Structures are given as structure tokens and as C-alpha cells.
Amino acid sequence: MTPQERVRAAFAQLALSERPEAWITLRDLPSVLAEAVALEARLAAGELLPLAGKLLAVKDNVDVAGLPTTAGCPTYAYHPEASAPAVQRLVDAGAIVLGKTNLDQFATGLVGTRSPYGAVRDVRDPSLVSGGSSSGSAVVVALGIADLAIGTDTAGSGRVPAAFQQIVGVKPTYGLVPTAGVVPACRSFDCVTIFARTLSEGRRAIRIMSDPVLPADAPLAAPPRPVVAVPATLTGLSDSYAEAFEQAVKSLEAAGVVVRAIRLEPFLAAAKLLYEGGFVAERYAAVGPFVDGGPDGIDPTVGAIIRKARDVPAHVLVSDSECLAELRREAMAGWGDADALLLPTAPFQPTIAAVTADPIGVNARLGTYTNFCNLFGLSAVAVPAPGIGVQVVARGFADAVAADIAALIVGETPAPVSSGLPLLVVG
Amino acid sequence: MTPQERVRAAFAQLALSERPEAWITLRDLPSVLAEAVALEARLAAGELLPLAGKLLAVKDNVDVAGLPTTAGCPTYAYHPEASAPAVQRLVDAGAIVLGKTNLDQFATGLVGTRSPYGAVRDVRDPSLVSGGSSSGSAVVVALGIADLAIGTDTAGSGRVPAAFQQIVGVKPTYGLVPTAGVVPACRSFDCVTIFARTLSEGRRAIRIMSDPVLPADAPLAAPPRPVVAVPATLTGLSDSYAEAFEQAVKSLEAAGVVVRAIRLEPFLAAAKLLYEGGFVAERYAAVGPFVDGGPDGIDPTVGAIIRKARDVPAHVLVSDSECLAELRREAMAGWGDADALLLPTAPFQPTIAAVTADPIGVNARLGTYTNFCNLFGLSAVAVPAPGIGVQVVARGFADAVAADIAALIVGETPAPVSSGLPLLVVG
Numbered sequence A, B: 001m002t003p004q005e006r007v008r009a010a011f012a013q014l015a016l017s018e019r020p021e022a023w024i025t026l027r028d029l030p031s032v033l034a035e036a037v038a039l040e041a042r043l044a045a046g047e048l049l050p051l052a053g054k055l056l057a058v059k060d061n062v063d064v065a066g067l068p069t070t071a072g073c074p075t076y077a078y079h080p081e082a083s084a085p086a087v088q089r090l091v092d093a094g095a096i097v098l099g100k101t102n103l104d105q106f107a108t109g110l111v112g113t114r115s116p117y118g119a120v121r122d123v124r125d126p127s128l129v130s131g132g133s134s135s136g137s138a139v140v141v142a143l144g145i146a147d148l149a150i151g152t153d154t155a156g157s158g159r160v161p162a163a164f165q166q167i168v169g170v171k172p173t174y175g176l177v178p179t180a181g182v183v184p185a186c187r188s189f190d191c192v193t194i195f196a197r198t199l200s201e202g203r204r205a206i207r208i209m210s211d212p213v214l215p216a217d218a219p220l221a222a223p224p225r226p227v228v229a230v231p232a233t234l235t236g237l238s239d240s241y242a243e244a245f246e247q248a249v250k251s252l253e254a255a256g257v258v259v260r261a262i263r264l265e266p267f268l269a270a271a272k273l274l275y276e277g278g279f280v281a282e283r284y285a286a287v288g289p290f291v292d293g294g295p296d297g298i299d300p301t302v303g304a305i306i307r308k309a310r311d312v313p314a315h316v317l318v319s320d321s322e323c324l325a326e327l328r329r330e331a332m333a334g335w336g337d338a339d340a341l342l343l344p345t346a347p348f349q350p351t352i353a354a355v356t357a358d359p360i361g362v363n364a365r366l367g368t369y370t371n372f373c374n375l376f377g378l379s380a381v382a383v384p385a386p387g388i389g390v391q392v393v394a395r396g397f398a399d400a401v402a403a404d405i406a407a408l409i410v411g412e413t414p415a416p417v418s419s420g421l422p423l424l425v426v427g
Helices: A003-016 A029-044 A085-092 A135-142 A160-165 A199-209 A239-254 A265-276 A278-292 A300-309 A314-335 A352-357 A359-366 A399-410 B003-016 B029-044 B085-092 B135-142 B160-165 B199-209 B239-254 B265-276 B278-292 B300-309 B314-335 B352-357 B359-366 B399-410
Strands: A023-026 A055-059 A096-101 A148-153 A168-171 A191-196 A227-231 A258-262 A340-344 A379-385 A388-394 B023-026 B055-059 B096-101 B148-153 B168-171 B191-196 B227-231 B258-262 B340-344 B379-385 B388-394
Touching (some): A003 A055, A023 A135, A029 A096, A055 A085, A055 A135, A085 A096, A085 A148, A096 A135, A135 A148, A135 A191, A148 A168, A148 A199, A160 A168, A160 A191, A160 A379, A191 A199, A199 A379, A199 A399, A239 A340, A239 A379, A239 A388, A239 A399, A265 A314, A278 A300, A278 A314, A278 B314, A314 B314, A340 A399, A352 A359, A379 A399, A388 A399, B003 B029, B003 B055, B003 B096, B023 B135, B029 B096, B055 B135, B085 B096, B085 B199, B096 B135, B135 B148, B135 B191, B148 B168, B148 B199, B160 B168, B160 B388, B168 B199, B168 B399, B191 B199, B199 B379, B199 B399, B239 B379, B239 B388, B239 B399, B265 B278, B265 B314, B278 B300, B278 B314, B300 B359, B340 B399, B352 B359, B388 B399
Parallel strands (some): A055 A148, A227 A258, A227 A340, B055 B096, B227 B340
Antiparallel strands (some): A023 A096, A148 A191, A168 A191, A168 A379, A340 A388, A379 A388, B023 B096, B168 B191, B340 B388, B379 B388
16 A cells, blocks of 8 residues: 555545544645655655654644644643654654544543543443543554554553553653653653554554663563563452453463463552652642643643642652652562563453543552553553453563563564574464 | 770870760770770781771761661660661771761751750861761861761762861762661762771772772773863852962862863752752651651751751652753753862851851851752762862762862872773872
8 A cells, every 4th residue: 555545545544433532633634645645755766764654643742843732731732843753753764644642631541531622432332431541542543544653651541542442552661762742741750652553563663763772681582481470369350351361361371471470569559659649749740830820621630630739748759759669679579580571451441431420530440550660660562362451561671572472462473673682483 | 006006096086185076976995995906816817908997987877786876866866786888898898986976967967066966066166167967077087086987978968077177078979889777868869978087098998888880981080181170150158268269279270180160050050959949858758757756856957947848849849850950961061071070168167156146048058069969960079278178079980080180189199090091190
């Protein structure tokens, strides 16, 4: 399919999709087509463009030159002069931006409903949430409109919607993809992520977006017979998810992985710190003074969370940081020499009605298995498994290990690596 | 002098010294002598003990097994099971602990007067402050009682008293000397330091105390013709200090150093963040709940500072951290490729009466030139120059550069380094 054909197919799909709430700013067909034409000319001239004609959607807390950035709040909108480096690197590789996608306002939420641009609905069942905060990005990839979509992930925003929309969500190690040009949520933990329909496409995009900062000892592939830790006990899972997760573990064992049970408690304890502790003050530092001004268009739940964060004392943030370091030591001691940790991405997928009835409580429970990841500086890849979304979590800068093990789940051959390390071959 | 002779000389000096307030816990002559005897036996047996018979005083916020740790507050006292690694490494090298020294309570102060164990007086003029917070440590080294003394330095506590007592204070890069077994002041910035009468003794002690964590590219010596930055303008200096500092710069030029003027403003702006911003919350996190309990023996000024720190909002700490990162970029851009920065250690030496009259204001002004150092992750060596104490500040892990340049000021030959790098020879 040529870039022009891809663009026309996307707009045809868009017209059928019945999820207009996924977009905040959508470019028009003629200007997107014009870019496809220009791209074809560059390809004809022999330029190497690894993402030529791939259509990109960008979460609306990430800058794209020429389009407003709203972060899900119309009165917050500004017009960035330049695209975020994460976006620009994909565009430089031949991707074409379709538009900016809806999100839980200020990336505060895991549901996809906290937006004055509308609650984003699941692609299959409109009574269910899409997941968030990168709601629109996940939905437009799942619908086949975009090939790639940029998300962000502080507490799980790049993984939970991937799970619900049954696509791939790659959350690189903190610091690997630059966050310049991104509206901060919790600046110490924010990561730029990618949604894709295949793992290999997601990995390729992340490689293109990444800074060359890998430590010398970063593993470039999973070992031939990886050891994967799984929680000894799982809490809060719906019955169908509990059963599906058990099946996912068995499939992984069948694929040659050694499974080992570990205590998840220190991971879960850290997860609570992200929302119930001092770190939420970073959200106030980012957008609190704007929210305090009482502008129109503030989502009531998001506004309440951010205003409450103003009153967190600094000594709580200090002691939470110390507590986090201690929990991390304990958690990683339990992790031991395992190559990765397999977890449900989210414990259940709620209805929009359930979230409306209890907007804070349902959201908090959704982050049970994702919240700790950036607090501990880990990498993760969320992939669909039969009946559930699962995530493979690996150490910081062991992103390739997470992706290789995730490839065993989705049945993709791992992308070749450029080193002389042995490749993991899927039988 | 044998270890036994050294111990007897120290106790004789102690009896003459008239600065009993320098000590919080002093060991008795028989038990210290017994250690000297044991040490002599080990030496006679051929053991290599580079610090054999050196007498060590330890600031009373650093643990020594067998002695209480008070942090300058009698009701805070606890009895540590083990010595801090920084102490133990010196003892393992043959140093003998004489006792624990007075300090500004909880290491909160640069004056030496904030202690229920008494205001520590300058060794020459008892109307002047000793400087703090490592007041007793500096005084007992200046008096010749101890050869080495351990201090701590968050805002200048290991350098200001060195300046006033006209001795050497070595403040290593944050993270080089372990802070286990130290009562935290601001945990993110606390460093363990050494006082000595000669630079070579101070350097040797720091080397013994340090973890082997030097980055591969850490310089092991100053270049043959170092470039030293000095402030284009200096504020707050007493007249005699201003004149003496100018002389110190001239002497350094005469010793072959290239002097270059830079803007000090971004350094000074960062300095203000340490006391006037959010970081003070770390002091509350460390000892606030204890102070809130209303125990006896809290210094009124220290108590007020710590109680006030309870109310700092977390978002201020977050935005101060971001502001600090920005100031650091600006400051280091101005620093450029200079090898070090030469500064007055303190702007003036106040009387005890002046501090009593304005305990907060005078103390804050004393930290003008020392506060920024740990905020920026720098190393520093404070040395006496005629009429003033000066400090040579170098980049993080460039401790050897600071010490080599400081050696030019005090006229000591630099200690030999173990690498093949060229040595700086002082003519």
C-alpha cells in the first residue's frame, strides 16, 4: 500500500469508526494527503524512510508543531513552535501525523472518561471504558486508523488502554525516550510510550524515538530459556481475568519459559505511594497554579485531585521517597535473578457507568499492577493474551528482554538485534 | 612520637585548652591509653596501619560504637551498636577515637552556638563563634588535641568552622564517603568531612574513608597550569576579608594558576534554595516527629527551624528541585572549562553576641559561599590563607583537582597519586 493509499484507507476507516471522541484535533484529508505525496517523492528519490507512510496519532499532551496542545483541557491550549523530539524522530523516519488524541485530562487517570472532549469508549463494547489516560491513542490504533500512536505512562497510562483495546503498548525505561515537549504529569516518572498493533512495529518505533543512552551492560535480548517471575497471589482480578492470566502463564511455560512465584507485596505497597502519598505534588507543581485560576473546562475529578495535591507537606514527599527506596530494595531482592515479571496489565475492565459512580475508587484499583513500574525505574511491554491484557516487566534498560518475552506471548518472532548476542527463536 | 606518647600529649593539651564545650563525650585517659598500647603491639607485630596513633574526634551526629550519639540533643541520644563506616575505616587504619564533639544541634547551623552543650568559642578569641555546625571537631583539631576530626557538611558545616579555626576542611563529593550511621540533616545533600591541620593528612583520611566509586573519567590530579574561576564581584565580605581574598587570588596567580572571572549569581541563587525553599523539609523528615514531641534540650532556634519546615508544601519542593536543575545548568555553563572555583569560605566571622542578637540572619549570611556546593554535587577543600579562609571548589568527583589547587595556597606538595598522570609540582 502506498502512503497515499494508506491515508485514504485511514480516512475511510475513520468515517466508519463511530468513536469521534478519540480525537481532539484531527487533520483534514487534503493536508495529510499532501504529505503522503511529498513522502512518495522522497521515497522515489531513494531516501531511506523506515516508517514511510505509517500513520501516527499523538496524545494531546505531547507537542506537534502546527497543532494545539490541550492536555485535555481546552482553556489550557497552547501552540507549540516545535514538535516533541519523540514525535519529530518518527516524522523524520517517514511517519505522518493524523492528529491529536483525547486523554484523561492532564494525563490524570487510567479510565479514559475524565475529559471535557468526551468519555472515550472501548472499540468493541461502547458501555466499557477505553482505559486511559492515553485513551484516544489506543482506540485509534485498535480501530486501524493509525498504525502507531504516542502515549504517555506515569502510572500505567500507556499500558492499561493497550490491555483493554487488545493492542501492544510499549513503555520504555524512564529516560530512554525524551520527555521534552510533553506536559508533565509527575515529571520524575513520566515516560513517552507507543501503541501499535504488532509488537515488532511498536519496538521499531521505540528504537527510533530513543536517546542513545543504554548503559554498556544493558541486555539486548532475552536469554534462550528466560526465567519469568509471577505473583504467588493475585488480588482484585475479575474471575475471567484470573482464569485468563493462569492460561497466559501456562502458555508461556509451554513456550519454554521457567516460571517462578514471588511475593508481589512490596511492589503493590510502592504502587500505593504514587496516588496516596507525596508524589502527587508533582501534578500540582506542573499544572496546579493553572487549575487554581478556576478556568473553564476542568474535569471535576481531575480538578479535585490536583487541588488536593497542593496541601501535601514536603516532608511527606521526602519520607515517601525514602520509603520507596526501601520498598524497591525489598522488591528487587524478591525478584532475584528472574529476567522479567509477568502480570495482568489491569485487574478488570470497568463500565463507564461504574466509573461515573465511583470515579476515584475504580480508577485507583485499575492501577494495582501498573503503578509501581515507573517508581522502580522498570521497563514494560503490554500485550494482548486470550481474554486478558498482560504485561511483561523487566529491569530498567532491559527493554529488549521484556519485548522478547512478550513476543513469546503474542507469537511474534523477536526483532533481530544488532549485537552478536544469541537471538531467541520462537518454535 | 609513639601512640602512647601522642595520647598523653593530647590529654595534656586538653587540660590546658579551656574549650570544654567542644566535647559532648570524652573518653578517659586509661581507656584511650589501653588502645594505644594495643596498637603498639600490632605495629610491633608488623601490621601496616597508615593512621597508627592518629587521634580522631567524631562529630556527635556520627555513630561510634560504645559512645552515645546525641546530635547535640541530650534527649535524642541513642547507643549505636556499630560505628559509622566512615569512622570504622579510620579506626581500622589505626586511628584512636578520643570522643564525640559538640555541634549545632542536628547539624542545623553554621555558627557553633546552637547547642545545649554550650556555644563553642573560637580557639583564639573567645568572643567569636567557632563556626559550625561541626564546631567541636574543628576546635579540637585547631587546639592540637585531635589530629583528625570527622565533621558533616550539608550547607558548609565542614568548611565554615575550618575557615574560622584556620585549619583544613575536606568536603568530598556527595556519595564518596558513606553516610550510614550519620543522623541526617538533609539526606539528599549530607556529606561526611574531615578536619586536619595539614592538607595531606586530610586527603589521606578522606581516601581511607571513601567508597571505591570514582567514575572512570574522574581526574586524579590538577593539570600543570590550572584555570581557576573567581567571582567577578563578591558580596557581603568584611573589609579585611575582601582584602585578604584579593591577596589569596594574587598568590595563586603567582603560583602559576590562570585566574578567570565568572558570574557568581546562579551559584548564589541556588544557595538561597537550601534554606529559604523546600529542601528544609528533609530536616523535618529526619527529626521533625521527635522535635514535635516537645522533648527537653531542643535549641530554640533549631527547634523553630525544624517545626517551620513541617509546613512547607510538597509542590514547593518539586518546583525548587526543577529550579535547582536549571540554576545548575546556568552556573556550570558559566564555570565553563575552569578546573576549579576559588571562593571565600565564609564572608565574615561574627561574635557570639552578634549571633545571639540575630540568630537566623547572621547564620544565613555565613552560608553565602558554601550553601550551593552540595546542591550542585561539587567537591570542595577549605584551607587557611593569610587573613581569611578560602575554599577551592571542583566538579563532582574531581576532589583531587580541588586538593591539588588548595595545596598551592597552603604551600604543601601534593600527595602522590597512584596513576600515571603528571604530578603538579609546586616550585
